Amino acid sequence: MVYLLFLPTILQFTYISMFFFLAHAQNAVVFQPAYLIATGPTISAFLIGNTSDISLYVRTVAPSNTTGNIGSPLCVAEDTQWKLTSEQVGKTAVRVQLSLAKSLRLCGKNETNADCCSKPLCVLETLQVSACVGGTPQSALLIQAKINALLVPANAGNDSKTIIANQVYQPLGSCPCDLTFRACDVRCCCDKDCSPEELKLFVSYCFPGPFGGQVSPAPDYQCSVKASKNSPDWFPFLCVCSPPENNPTSVSFTRETQCEEHLKSTSKPGPSFQRPVLSALVPVNVYVQGSPILTINDQYFTIPQVVFGQCVNNAPVAFLKNFRSYCRNVLHSCPTESPLHTMPTDLRNNLKSGQGGGIIVDVIDEVAIDLSPFISSTDAVAFLGENVVCENVTLALEYKFYWKGNGITNVTLTRTVGNVILNGSTVLTASYSAVFLNGEITDKPNSGNPGYQVGKPVIAGRLPDTFNNDTGPIQRASINLWKPVSDGLCSNAEKKEILFGENSTSGCLLPVSQQTLTQCTLLRETVASFQAALVTGTYVSKSGNPDPLTMTAWVNINFVTQNSSTVMEDTTGSCYGIPSHQHIHVWSLVTGIVQGEPQRDIRALQVSYSLSKWALECGGGDVSLCMDPMETQLFPITSSVTFIDIPINTGPPKTRYQINFTEYDCNRNDVCWPELFFPITKYYTGEPYSQALAKGLILVFFFITASILGNPWRQLRQVWSSAAL
Template sequence: MIKHMDCSSEDLKLFVSHCLPGPFGGQVSPASDYQCSVQSLKNSPDWFPFLCVNSPPENNPYLGLFYQGHTITPEPGSSFQSPVSPAPVPVNVYIQGSPILTLNDQYFTIPQKVLGQCVNNAPVAFLKNFQVNCVTLLRSCPTGSPIRTPTDLRIKVKNGQGGEVLVDVIDEVAFDLSQFISSTDAPSDEGLLCENVTLALDYKLYWEGNDITSITVTQTVGTITINSSVALTTRYSAVFLNGELMGETNSGNPGYQMGRPVIAGIVDTLDNNTGLVQRVSISLWKPVSDGLCVSAEMKPILFGENSTSGCLLPVSRHNLTQCDLLRETVTSLQNNLMTATHVAKSGNPDPFTTTDWMNISFLTQNSSTTMEDSTNSCFGVPSHQHIHVWSLITGIVGGVPQRDIRALQVSYSMSPWTLDCGGGGVSPCVDPTETQLFPITSSVSFTDILVNTGPPKTRFQINFTEYDCNRNDVCWPELAFPITKYYTGEPYSQSLAKGLILVFFFITASILGTPWRQIRQAWK
């Protein structure tokens, strides 16, 4: 018998520096040296605290590591007991990404996916939309939450302004269960009958400013019959609505952050001839199950992450006799990945500001050799779609590089599709309905634009390190901090204006102060 022991205090100290506070992996990145809150009196620079900066921690481009609400809430077991974490500290107002709290200061949870697995108690982040499908294999009628909800969904949630909001429940009954259940057994009237099984929970959270005005949830239930086993697919979703508009999620503040979705859209001209950019997705193939294109899903393109994926399309000899129709079919499948015409330059674009968006360029690459279609082959099939994104680092805010998209190009590669009749697989070439699988692929690559630093430095510039802050203990450009460009906490024009106002008040105080008055008296 192996006896499990709890971790000692020395073992727990090993994880202190690696654990990030907050339910979504921390709220802010490491603060800069010029923040007044990070400097101590012992190791502070010479200019501290006269020229330090006071800035709220939420005014930063850091979006968190687990921003989708992908958080696992551990449950104490029979061994490896961990101390119960204290209740979350109540917040005055909700900001984007902060957890929503119930009236008893607990997290408002909805089942979500974490690393591909469904978690029943995952916190809901403010202004974060999601939709997940959880598959559960049932051999008997469910008794626990959330498939069989024993508790009332009408709970009270803090609205972020000191008040409360009661969740309004709308009950619906589903009679067509084809999209929720799948079974390998033949349908039969005999079996275990399970009533009022939860099939979907769709939340709508209405907000205004930092306030949640109302919450509604549509609970879809149904009656299922279990013979031996049934795979139940349950849908959970949460949508934040500002009036009738859906709250959009940004990918940076202001620049893109690594691993966040690339924001794209199409221009919708309103009645007053003003353009509104509606967000749409730029995706790659996400093959599931058998890998066929008919059952493949799509995954969004994440900024800075190169990726290649694809799916398989069954093609018969009869299809290869209609090459124009085959090329149109493949083109239609590839166009489903790219429905956007514009891409956002930054991670927090304004849908009403056209300067925050740029056109997407499309380029069609012809095949290397021009050949005619034959009986068993078609040429010029756009089987590969490549998306190339160029980005540029425009600055650093709070220690986080700010990247903007400068260009996005979509290109298509043509390839010939020919039936393979070699070896023993000759049936596709004989039977016109027998199919072979052909790949349809998509890829994305990101390229950083290198900034031209100007002509090479002379020997005098390389050896003269008096003004080099990286190789010299005394940094003269920081003497006028934050007037110089070494301060990146805000735009240079604003810091220059505030610095000059500070200098003006300092000179005024010196002129009207006691030393200057004594000098005037001595002069008289």
Template sequence: MANVVDKLFCSSISRPAACVLLFIYLAHTQNVVVFQPLYLTTTGPSVSALLLGNMSDISLSLRTVTPSNTTGSIGSPSCVSEFTQWVPSTEQVGKTAVRVQLRLNKSLRLCGENETDTDCCPKPLCVLETLQVAACVGGTPQTSLVIQAKIHALLLPANIGAENNTIIPNQVYLPLGSCPCDLTFSACDVRCCCDKDCSIEDLKLFVSHCLPGPFGGQVSPAPDYQCSVQSSENSPDWFPFLCVNSPPENNPYLGLFYQGYTIPSKPGPSFQMPILSTPVPVNVYNQGSPIFTLNDQYFTIPQKMLGRCVSNAPVAFLKNFKDTCVTLLLSCPTGSPLLTSLTDLRIKVKDGQGGDVMVDVIDEVATDLSPFISSAEAVASPDEKMVCENVTLALDYKFYWKGNGITSITLTHTVGTITSNSSVVLTTRYSAVFLNGEFMGETNSGNPGYQVGRPVIAGMEDTLDNNTGLIQRTSINLWKPVSDGLCSTAERKPVLFGENSTSGCLLRVSQQNLTECTLLRKTVTSLQAALITATYVAKSGNPDPLTMTDWVNISFVTLNTSTTMEDTTSSCYGIPSHQHIHIWSLITGMVDGITQRDIRAVQVSYSLSTWALDCGGGVSPCVDPVETQFFPVTSAVTFTDIPINTGPPKTRFQINFTEYDCNRNDVCWLELAFPFTKYYTGERYSQALAKGLILVFFFITASILGTPWRQIRQVWSCAAR
């Protein structure tokens, strides 16, 4: 009955899911069992089918059958099981459906030579047999499933764990490797028909699916423009004048596999915490390298990183820093860095020259704790008084260096006693400076010329030293407004070489301030003057503080006070509200392909403005003398490049007719006559002219000997007859 249903209904149903549902329905209503499908072909080590119908008292039998050579039939199903190399298993997938699965209990590895292990494939065609699965009830077969198994052995390399890779020769000099797809050493690569490790049986498996093109070792034929390809009988008109005589090694695939080395893949990132490797101490210190203690550990000082204070931050050689860390003290500290002993601070540090230096500690007791302590919300009762002795308030290190080593280290350890009835906010200061002798090690802005984006180095004469020729480094700054943008809270940022910038801050001004214009002008002048305290600017990026020729004077333009304007009760004139820094630079040469620039002149000027209150809208500040308005105080810097060679002045023709100027237009008509004009600079003009004339001669000869003149001669000869 199931066969009749299969023929009548499933042949007309296009969707397999609908056919399976129909089988389940009919098998359930007629109380029969049936396999779906009834015939399978497998090329892998596992195969499965569905058994549909009433599953009560159903047993499975498996045997190997041999189809008839004449009719191809396999006979009636049998409920007697036989021993096979397949392991059957069942899985209930519904009330009236069971998944029957067969799995090959044998390794598909190809047997080696003289191997005695039976769990392998003696031939590449490992399994070729027909199986019959019968569903029986009480020894009577109800339905059967026929499976045709045709499985080939897996071609696995014998040394798969070694991951040996074939190194392709350097393709700079060889057009192609002998077999670019031969990627595994001493093993056959699938679809690589030029692999010498593949046997004849292996090639039969994929001989019709070989890798095409140069990757499969198949070099394309020689192109038509090769002189050796064309024959005298079938040659184009331009042959042999324009054919190429080149050896076959010079083909388009030269360098396609440039190095030929394989790059092993690296594991991807993990969400686990990385394991930090042990620091590797250096023999000598270079700028930026970490400093090590005598036991090969990082020498650390608390620093601020990414907005947070880190207690064990490494110190870099020749890198100065100054940080502050804020801590809320609910009780007295018990450990480092707020409570440190002399033994913890007096440690030995490698000097970078094969020896070591001891940190010399100088203890200072702070009597005024106001710069370090501020009050917080009371979280303790007034009866509980907190007294903390010898709390670290500041750690100031001085590293003295010479060459690539450290000569000595001095630490100023500032401590104090904190007494409070509530919690306090402690601000601790940490700093490190590197001194070369007595001079602080400063970071240069170039070597020797300035580099774009590095700070402009300024300086002022050191009047405290007897040596009047010493220049102490400083910087010229611009406004850096933060939070509310007021000048009282604004910070300063250094001027960076080659980067034009404009910034400013806001100053509160009331009507009462405008009645004292002289004081207001002095206030704004002092604010602007605080940005530039230097009198010199370094010409190069690595100036010598003892050589005055390395520095240039800053020119300050005197404010113009000769105006006839007068102050009124609600306005003030001559306010230096804008400061402009003008820097001229010059390209002096190239060092290792990097342009070197020097500063030649610096000028600081001010723009004067008149400040008056805006009396319109809301509560007028003109009525309330305490009400304030915001007035901008700005600063700017401009860099100008001095041209190296201006050249002769342009003619009136070059100025007016720019379409014929090759230097000012994308289209240059004179360049169309290459190489006969002097605009061609690839080689000498005489050689370019001679080669151009020879090329013209070849074209004229080719055109005369080509098809047009041949036809003309044929017509002429026919007319002459």
């Protein structure tokens, strides 16, 4: 095992030794390697062979415009920005080294020094090193140099001393985010160690506020505030003279001469209490992603949100930023203020559309009957009074912003209210959300762009009833599963959309009596109507962002009908052929990759049903179900979805030999017999086949040489000589 581990090293040494041997035998010189790609300021190579009278020359070359060749090497010296040195390594080897005689520092904005790089790609040229003997070229080395400039700090120094300036004139904490000595801190725009090129990388993401060395905006009582044109004449005598650097993270002191100079520069003659000059109206700016939404009165439009783990009632809403927040409130009494107590008139805000107009929020009220999603717990300890009913408590506020371009076209708000019973301290969890929808064709967001994203709803559709000839825009529909709540009965059960890539099974319970089992046809139709209500669409979208006007972007949903001949006849007290289980199969295929993410499309969707027999169970001594025709028993109605990935055909089908003789298949066995004939066969992929063949022939050569010069062959020669004598 040890010999096998060192075998590649021995082969490489033998491979290099053969180059020395061949070069010496032919009395020639060669560069090893003969071609280099350099990305740094230092280049090294070896000149092997008879190097006693060799002279080295370096020059810059370029390919010909007609032939594309560089040309034959020349023994001519040329002035380049490279320094050529050589060092004798052995009797037949010389180390050739090229060093860039130029600094890789990037030039400044107005710097004209030649010892710097004017562009980030500092060096891009082709070099040729010629080895000559008496003016005749013997060998040549071709080098492709592609070197980028180095980005170094603007004021990087060699001194390790930290100089602290006088704190009377310069604050110690002028740049609190400068944490690393002589290195550029990311997002710290006041760090003087950052070069202009580095600042461009994060100039839009600087640390705000005092931590980033900024106090924004300056208070109105500061004497340094000169933007206020409506300040009276007595303002300079009562203002606070302190520089903006006096923030909680710095230590700074102000000289009296600064206040005196400021008073002289800001004082102006004229009567006191002059009439203020009204400023011009600020033009309406269009919305961009992340900018706050404003009301018509230039106030921030706010919705309760969770910020840093805390629920903030007046949090601004950002354009094109979807969110959903849950705020936990402990109620000891009925709420009387926003956001738990709201009125529709207070919610109809007039917002700026971003296009010069206003948009009024359209409020839609819904009453919640089941309060279990909002009431998490009730603590009635130490409460001796009666229950208190709080009417019309705001449980949820769901905003939908319709946008187009850089403006808002419509805003709808769904307000969910309910009556909350207080018994002690009640914990109420209110829901708040904002969704931005593009256009006005649909009120549901997409599930991918373009391929489906795992966890997003599968998009279904159907043609409107007014279009009978398969024309017109396709309206959004849904494909759902059962979502049982409270008692789990189908009459109270809700529905949930199927999510792409997530297999799921759910169901509900249907009470059935003996009298119901006497009407099997009606029972089958009732269960079938329950199951049919889960799938309201006839088409399914191939991609996650379908076009409602393009029929090729949709696939027909295949509904599998059961064969009526297989349905058995009904008997007394039992019904056959009940479609109690609905199964949805979705076939998807990876159609491409966008930015490293696979794009999955739906190729087919099938809805099938499993039929079952329903009969009352009267065993175990309980005969009330069979004796009382109105006594009911719960039967399950289930639904499930399964996603199937269509495999991609990666190659031709296997031959009969590969299928039958699997013991010779290297991809399906740990032992690969064809690899034993390495390096004659190509099954060994540890290194290129040419190198493996060369090393194998060298081993064969050494084996034959050892056999000829070894002891057995010498004994044969002695026997032959004795016989000849």
